[in-house]
Amino acid sequence: MKPIIGQHHVSMFTKDASTNVAFYTKVMGLRFVKKTVNQDNVSMYHLFYGDKVGSPGTGVTFFELPNAGHARKGTDSISSISLTVPSDEALDFWKARLEGNQAVVSRIIREDGRASLTFGDPDDLTVHLVSVQGAKPYPPSVAWVPVDIPAQYAILGLGPAVLTVRESAKTIDVLERILGYKKTRSAKALGDGTHEVSIFETGMGGLSTEIHVKESALEDKARPGRGSIHHVAVRIGNKEELEGWASRIAAEGFKNTGIIDRHFFTSFYFWDPNGIVFELATDDGPGYEVDDATDVLLEPLSLPPFLEERRSEIESKLHPIIEL
Structure with a gap:
């Protein structure tokens, strides 16, 4: 089987779709590429952001849970996500921009030979902005540049995902033996500077392929809620390759969903022994x-063909997303 290419998208929970759209489009400058529903619970919005055309490797997605309480950060969770920017200079721009929009932002730090800053979004999701300056060439994306964000500072796509687990050996076994990732080094955790993480890469390597594993035996177990991360999705070239991966993972006995046609792409989800959800x-x-x-x-709700006959029912249960 061909190696996993790298990140495809990450999916989180938000309490309010309108606030979420305003932040990720007007503040972060991402393209709002799709307004649809969670296909497993069609009463719930599923919002997709990315580059100009929604390229794989740039996808940031949210499920809306209006009644969600705050997440509890802790172990056995995907604890943070990353977005990449073109240079160290871009981090200065983003620090000022985020602080000007009342986000809580860390100082810019340099660890593992790279500069980054960390902030919390309106749901208190932890997001790192990581400079690609001096890193391996970044996969090309189709820039989406709002008028108030200079092109040289615009977000490129997804960077490392950080997993915090109580027993790291179990997750590391999944990454290395099952998914074919290779440990390249250890470093201080993004936005932390104290805890050490093990860094794994796949495919051609680089920031867009990295998964960081942090072991923490002292923290409480994470509790899902607004600002929590449901899953990290990794890229497979085509359905034939996906079928091979699905057979291999199922044969190992992991809890999984089987292959699912999402219309926009085809997916397979499974749970590792620490409860981390991979797609x-x-x-x-x-x-x-x-x-x-x-x-x-402003466009009508986007539905895959297999939900189109239920459009009236689905739309009747959704509230309008308003421009803030």
Whole structure:
């Protein structure tokens, strides 16, 4: 089987879709590429952000849970996500921009030969901005540059995902033996500077492929809620390759969903022994079919063909997303 390529997307929970859209489009400058529903619970919005065309490796997605309480950060969870920026200079721009929008932002630190800063979004999701300056070449994306963000500072795509677990050997076994990742080094945790993480890469390597594993036996177990991360999705080239990966993972006895047609791509989810949810998602498929002139917020709800006959029922249970 061909190696996993790197990150595909990450999916989180938000309490309020309107606030979420305003922050990730107007503050972070991401493209709002798709307004749809959680296919497993169609009463719930599923919001997709990314580059200009929603390229794999740039996807940041949220499920809306209006009644969600705050998440409890802790072990056995995907504890933070990363977005990459073109340079160390870009971090100065983002620090000022985020502070100007009332976000809680850390100082810029340099660990493992790279500069980064950490902030909390409106749901208190932990996000790192990581400079790619001096790193391996970053996979090309199709820039989406709002008028008030200079092109040289615009977000490129996804960087490392950080997993915090009580027994790291179990998750490391999944990464190395099952998924084919290779440990490249140890370093201080992003945004931390004290705890050490083990860093794993796949495919061509680099920031867009990294998964960081932090062992913590002292923290309480994480509790899902607003600002928590549901899963990290990694990239598989096509459905045929995905079928091979799915067979291999299922044969190992991991809890899994089987292969699911998500219309935009094809997926396979499984749970590692620490409860971390991984999704394998294909690069092929129709994708998000984003038109240059489309304002997704004003467009009708996007539904895959297999939900289209339920459109009236689904739309009746959703509240409007308003522009803030």
